């Protein structure tokens with residue numbers, strides 16, 4: 477009798493804190509979500525070199541400058557989560573994650589703009605607003621840059637505004653999600 481009850485009590489004691497922790501964190505996440513809206517700003521390949529790469533096309537400002545400018549135009553209650561990856565799969569994973577963690581997406585897919593049906597599919601699985609940004613005016617450049625897979629999903633497209641395009645996109649998202657200035 478003792479030998480069957482003891483392990484049961486031990487198992488219950490071990491489980492309880494984990495169950496409680498799970499409940500607390502979900503409750504906390506719901507409370508935070510109710511007050512904060514997150515704009516995910518995604519950047520594709522080579523944009524880690526922004527400011528140093530072909531400055532005659534992309535300018536001298538960096539992704540850190542982009543982040544600071546976007547934060548500056550966000551009203552209270554809206555936060556920015558800026559990320560960059562050179563890997564298509566990583567960008568796709570982040571878009572999937574955004575289904576739970578972000579209200580809206582601003583995306584500069586870099587060269588994946590012109591090639592990636594997979595990024596388009598991931599964005600199609602995201603329900604919030606999406607704005608596509610290009611630092612350069614892709615329509616004045618080589619013909620292969622004129623087609624974007626992402627534009628078919630985007631609620632807006634900004635090209636050729638330099639890094640001010642990210643700021644404009646952030647403002648537009650705030651309007652779309654009803655976060656006033």
Ligand SMILES: O=C1C[C@@](O)(C(=O)O)C[C@@H](O)[C@@H]1O
Pocket residue numbers: 521522523584585586587588589609610611612613614621
């Ligand atoms: O990497 C980039 C940057 C870009 O998306 C832009 O921001 O202008 C334009 C793309 O054609 C290019 O491949």
